[in-house]
Amino acid sequence: MDVICSFGKICDLKEKSELYVTAAKFAGLSDIEILLRHILPNIRNVMIVTLTLNFANMLLSLAGLSFLGIGVKVPTPEWGSMISEGRQYLTSAPWISLFPCLFIFITVFLINQFAKTFNNQEGERNETMD
Numbered sequence: 001m002d003v004i005c006s007f008g009k010i011c012d013l014k015e016k017s018e019l020y021v022t023a024a025k026f027a028g029l030s031d032i033e034i035l036l037r038h039i040l041p042n043i044r045n046v047m048i049v050t051l052t053l054n055f056a057n058m059l060l061s062l063a064g065l066s067f068l069g070i071g072v073k074v075p076t077p078e079w080g081s082m083i084s085e086g087r088q089y090l091t092s093a094p095w096i097s098l099f100p101c102l103f104i105f106i107t108v109f110l111i112n113q114f115a116k117t118f119n120n121q122e123g124e125r126n127e128t129m130d
Contacts, residue, residue, distance in 0.1 A: 018042075045119055052115035056108045063104055079104050 024034045065071035066080025074081065079100040086096030 049115045049119055052111050056111045
């Protein structure tokens with residue numbers, strides 16, 4: 001989460017140096033109004049894509065740690081531990097490990113597709129405004 005906050009701060013600092021922020025200050029807008037009306041809409045796309053990619057990375061890391069036995073303990077259901085427990089049944093019942101792997105893949109794929117779709121829609125909307 002610290003990386004996301006610092007990334008947001010970098011984007012915010014970059015946008016603060018833009019001409020429209022200076023114009024908004026001269027227009028008498030407060031810092032909160034400038035942040036909400038001008039800066040956040042301009043960094044929203046980058047932040048959403050970054051958050052979704054980081055969420056997918058976090059999900060894969062959590063599943064990997066649980067697979068190794070370092071993550072969430074056994075009474076709590078978790079996809080990585082389900083895969084790990086199903087390893088001994090791969091020859092007789094492969095679906096025990098197959099379905100958690102499939103759900104991890106589908107979840108990460110859908111999260112990435114959401115980010116891609118959102119970014120494309122925002123890009124199209126910005127092109128029509130120009």
